[in-house]
Structures are given as structure tokens and as C-alpha cells.
Amino acid sequence: MRIEQKATVASMSVATVLVTLKMVIGVMSGSVAVLASAIDSLLDLTVSAFNFFALGHAQKEPDDKFNFGRGKLEPLAAVVEGTIISMSAIFVLYQAIMKMVNKTPTQHLQESIVVMVLSIIITGALVLFLNYIAKKTKNMVIRADALHYKTDLFSNGAVLLALGLISMTGIELIDPILGIGIAVYMFYSALPIVKEGILMLLDVSLEEEEVEKIKDLLDNEKEITTYHFLSTRQAGSHIYISVHLVFNVTVTLYDAHVVGDKIELKLKKLFPEYKVHTIVHLDPYDDSEINEIEDEYH
Template sequence: MRIEKKATLISSTTAGILVLFKLAIGIISGSVAVLASAIDSLLDLSVSIFNFFALHQSERKPDENFNFGLGKLEAVASVVEGTIISISGLFILYSAIDKIITPRAIEYMEASMGVMLFSIILTGALVLFLNHVAKKNNNLVIRADALHYKTDLFTNGAILLSLGIIHFSGFELIDPLLGIGIAIYMITSAFPILKEGLMMLLDVSLTKEETARITTMLNRLQKINGHHHLQTRRAGSDIFVSVHLVFDDATSLLDAHKVSDQVESMMRMLFPNDRVHPFIHTDPYDDSDINEMEVEQLYAT
């Protein structure tokens, strides 16, 4: 098993342990902040399971049913995760507002503080491990997982601080106020996850910086007269690039094929951490204007 998949299994196990402890203490103590942290850990568990599933399925080779592979499973997982996070954030927001309207004292304060301290220690160890794996393999999924748990580390620290303030000052209002803050944070953090997943499902092109790297490489080629119709899209760790290369009309098919193979290799070198799938069309002259006219006529009819 790849170390990336092992890392997601360890993340899932850690999140599962934290869910059990936090949920039990959150329910019996009545602390909205601890309950919010428990739900956040439940989301972490879902995210880690989704990441394991996405990494496992994305390794599958294209087949007769999925000719371009299953890289978009990562986008589907992002949309599902973002939706779950948003709904959970709304639930926490409702619980916090309800506690402000009908105040309830927090019980089992020592147990609540203990479980949050345990959560900080366990999450900190997990972040160190995930960062180690991310630096070793530079896997985007693991890097995102490490960043997510690092954020949880700060959140858990804030909750422990608020419980300490309540314990020593009796200022109970800080619990639902912190719950509201966590809910807002969860909802706002879900938006970019949802957006990225939806954009990938809609076949958004590569970023301007990534596209510029391809264009710069093509412009430096001396064996072609030009290029046009550059199209790109990303599906998880898979990058698809389509481009027309313009050759001299005296260039043989064999020579054009050799140059196209070189271009494909150079594209893969531009993105060493991704699987690049180039699709190159060879032209004996620049037919970009003609093709654009044909497309316009096609849409006009």
C-alpha cells in the first residue's frame, strides 16, 4: 500500500477516536464549543475516508467505461465534503444561538478540558506525520489533509482557552459565542472547497500561470512554425492538454511525429507531480482562422 493511502487511514483512525471522545463529553457537558469540535472531527473523518477512496480509485487505469480515468472523483468528493461542512456549520450555528436564548451551564468542566487537551496532542502528532509524508511525496491530497488538521489544531486550542476562561471566571457566554465563530469559519471554509470541486467538474482550464508555462515552452520550439487552439483541463491529479502544432508543409509525417513526442515529454516535465495527457494535432499550415469560422458557422446553425 502506498504511503499516501496509509496516511489517510491513519488520519481516519485518529479522527474516529477524537469523534468518540469529543461527542461523549460534548453531550454530557452541554458545551456547544466541544460539540462543535466533535462535529468538526466527524467531518475530518469523512474527509479522510473520501481522500482514501479518491486516492485508491484514481489509481485505476482508464477502461472501456471510463476512457479518461476516474480523476474527477476527487472533485465529487470535494463537493460532497463542502456540502456536509456547510450543513454541519448551520447546525452548530443554530445550537449556539439556542444556547444564548436559553442559557445552560457547562458540566464536567474538567473532563471537557481534558478531552480538548488530548485532542490537541493527538492532532499535533498527526499534523507532524502528514507534513512528513507531504514533504516526502509532495502529494496534493496529503498536503491539503495536513493543512486541514493544522487548522483544527488552532481551533482546538481556542476551545481549550475558552473552557479555561469559563472555569476560572464563570463567563459562560463565551461558549456559544465561540460556537458561532466556529460555525462561521466552517461555512466560509466550505465555500472554496465547493467552488474548486464544481469548477473541476465543469472542466475549468488550468490556472493562468500553468497555461503560461505551456505557452512559453511551445513558443521556444524552433521545429514548429507556431501553435494554436491550446485547451487544458484538470481532473484531480490528471492534466489534459490539447494543442495544434503548425509545421512546414515540407515536413514529413515521421519528423512531425518525432517532434510531437518531444513536446509530449516536455509537457510532462512541466508538471512532474501530475499525470499529463497531451493530445497533439499536427497542421501543415496555420488553419486557426478557418477552424474558428467553422465553429462559428456550426453554432449559428
Template sequence: MMTLQKKATVVSSSVAALLTIMKLVIGIASGSVAVLASAIDSVLDMFVSLFNYFAISNSEKPADKEFNYGRGKIEALASVIEGTIITISGLFLLYQAIKKAINGEISQYMGTSITVMIISLIITISLVIYLNKVAKKTNSMVIKADALHYKTDVYSNVAVLTSLVLVHLTGYEIIDVLVGSGIALYIIYSSYELIHDGVLVLLDRAVEHDIVEKIEDIIKSKEKVNTHHLLKTREAGHQTFVEVHLVFDCIITLMDAHRVSDKIEQEIEDLDKNRDWIINIHMDPYDDFTINDSK
């Protein structure tokens, strides 16, 4: 059965393929650097979405003897690669804009180009709405990255459409060059967040501070837990890992300590039903943190 994440990548790949054909034909025929820039971006969108499908397919595989913690980090790796590809595409588009300005090229088929960009804008907005809904339900980093990517496409499509209309009305080709350059710079800027977030996940950054505080509040609310230490959190794809040492009275039964730990685990999982929580609780009969810390 195809998961919601996989379905989203199939949809985005199909849409990117459609937009690529539309924009590439018109971009080459018209000579508009803005339309061509948008077309090249759609080509990259298609390949990135296909790569995302591969990443999600692998990240959803269960843990095994070779990958004891699963393959969730491949989503973060995909995010870094996607951000890098976006950066490269932005640099290429900037080159195309400068080249047109130097050679003084003239745009053609403006009416058809405007129509194509209007259709493209409507399709892209619809896709962004869909991907945002999937990202909210699944908490998938790859889908979030895909949604952000296509959101930048919405802005670039609006800019391209505006430039086409202005060039058509005024005949000033410099508008096309400036808009194409602006889109290129914005694409490069937008890729930073994808690379930044992906690298932090690969480095095992802790989850959001407010979630860590809520986990600590849950632990502190249990009277039978004297204290806790070595609380660690990290994320990998749709999975959130939590490790903590709980300190109980040495006279408590193992059964009672286990019941309290189970209750804590359940309350942590209830913090966010969209996350796949992997919780590991170590039960101590006394506070050995200072002893271990001094070694």
C-alpha cells in the same frame, strides 16, 4: 500495494475516530457547546475521510472502455461533497450555541475537558503536518481538502481550549456560546474554497496561468514549430491533461515532427514531476486555425 494517498486517508480516518470518542464523551458529560461542537466536527471528519478513501480508490483506477479518461474527477466530486458536509455541520453547531444561550446551560468537568482538548490539539497538528506533506508529494485534491479540513480543526481546537480556560477562570458561560458560534461560522466560511475548487474542476477549468505560460514558452522555443493553436488544459484528480495543435512546415518529415513533439512532451512533464501528465499533440502541415475558426 497501498498508495500514499490511500494511506493518508486511513491515517486521517483513524485519528478522527479517536478524537470523536474523546470529544463526544467529554462534550456530552460537560455540557460545553464548544467541546460538543468540536466532537461533532470530528464525527464528520471520520466519515469524510472514509469517503475520501473511496474516492481515491476509484480515481486511481486506470482508464477503460466505459471511462476513457479515467475517474479522476471523482476527487473533485468528493471535495464538493466534503465542503457541503462541513457547511451543514457548521450550521448545526451554530444552532447548538444559540440553544445553550437560550436555555442558560452550565458547563461541567472543566479540568477534564481542558486536558482532552490539549491532547486533541497536539494530535490534530501532527495530522495536518503529515497530510500537507502527502498533498505536496501527490498533488491530490482530496488530500489537499482533507489537510485544509483538519487545519480548520486546529484553529477550532485552539478556540475551544481558550474558551474552556476562560469559562473555568471567570464562570461566564457566554464565552463558551460565543466561541462555539465563532467556530461554526468559521467552519461554514472555510468550506467555500473546497466547494469552489471542486466545482471548477468538474467544469474543466484550465490549469494555473503560470503553467500554461510555461507550456507556451516551451512550444515557442522550438524553431521547427511555426506556430500553435487550440492549447487546452484541464485537471482531474492527480492527472493533468494538455491538448495542442502544432504547425510545422509542410516539407518536414513525419519523423522530425514526431521528434520535436516528443521533446515538447518531455519538457512539459518536467515542469512538475508530481503531476501525471496526459499530453495529446496534433501535428498540422499548415495553420488551419483561421480556416476552421471561420466555419
């Protein structure tokens, strides 16, 4: 089992414990904040299970059906996770508004406080672990999972603060107001995850600094005349680079192929944390203008 999958198993285990604790106390106390946190943990469990499936299949080798592999399962999982966070934010917002309207009192405050303290300790340990795995593997799914549980950590802290204030002041309005704040924070946190996943699914090019690294490498290659049609994209932990290398017309195909292989190896070394796939086209002259005219014609 890959280390990324082990991380999702840890996430599922933590989510299961938190769902059980929060759901029981949330129902008993009638606290919107605690109940919202329980629903969020239930969604965490669902998302982590989906992530486990996605990570298990994303690294499968290409086959007759998926010639380029299944790397896009990773950004797809990130989009699903971000969408679920957004949906849970809407649910929390609804529950908070309903509590303000119905003025439902909060009960079992002491038990709720104990559960939220435990939740913060457990979630904090999980966030540290997921951040470590995300930095080590550069995996988008684990990074999204770490961010997800980090939002839980902040929301758990806010819930604990609210319960403490209610216990001291008796002001019930604190609970739904905090619930609304948590909902807004959850929704705001989900947007970057969804955006990045969608862009990756749409084959957006690599970041400008990464493209510049590739261009600098090619500009310093003395054995090629020039290059054109450089294109890049990313699918989870896979990077795809395509480029046309232009050689002097006197260079043999064999020599051009040897140079092309060397450049492919250098491109892969630029991104050691990723699995880099390169497609290098060898041109005996600069045919970029001819190809552009043909593209316009077609």
C-alpha cells in the same frame, strides 16, 4: 496501498479516537463548543472514509467504461468534504444559538479541558503528517484533508481557551459566543475547497502561470512554425494538455511526428509532480482561421 491512502487511514484512526473522547465529554458537560467539536470529528471520520474510497478509485487505469480514467473523483471528494464542513458549521451555529436562548450551564469543565488538550496534541501531529504528504504528492484530496484538520486544530484551541475562561470567570456566555465564531471560521475555510473542486469538475484551465510555462516552451520550439488551439484542464493529480502544432508544408509526416513526440515529452517534464496527458495535432499549415469559420457555421 498508496501513500495517500495510508494518510487517509491515519486520518480515520485519529478521527475515531477524537469522536469517542469528545462525544462522551460533550454530552456529560453540556458544552456546545465540545459537542460541536465532537460532531465535527464525526464528520471528519465520514469524509476520511470517503476520501479513502475516492483515492483508491481515482488512480485506476482507463477502461471501456471510463475512457479517461476516474481522476475527477479527487475534486469530487474535495467538494464533498467542503460541503460537509459547511453543514457542520451550520449545526454548530444552531447549537450555539440554542444554548444562548436556553442558558444551559457547562459542567465537567476539568474533564473537558483534558480532552481538548489531548485533541490538540493528536490533531497537531496529524496536520503535520498530512501537510508532508500533500507537499510530497501534490494531491488535492490530502491537501483538503490537511486544511480540514487544520481548522479543527484552531477550533480545538479556541474551545480550550473558552473552557479555561469559563472555569476562571464563570461566564457561561463565552461558550456559545465561541461556538458562533468557530462556525463562521469553519464555513469560511470550506469555501476555497468547494470552489476549487467545482472549478476542476467544470474543466477550468490551468493557472495562468502554468499556461504561460507551456506557451514559453512552444514559442521556443524552432522546429514548428506556430501553434494554436492550446487548451488545458486538470482532474485531481492528472493534467490534460491539447494543442495543434503547425509545421512547414515540406516537412514529412514522420519528421513531424518525431518532433511532436519530443514536445509531448517536454510538456510532461514541465509538471513532474502530476500525471500529464497530451493530445498533439500535427498541421501542415495554419488552419486555425478555417476551423474557427467552420465552428461558427455549425
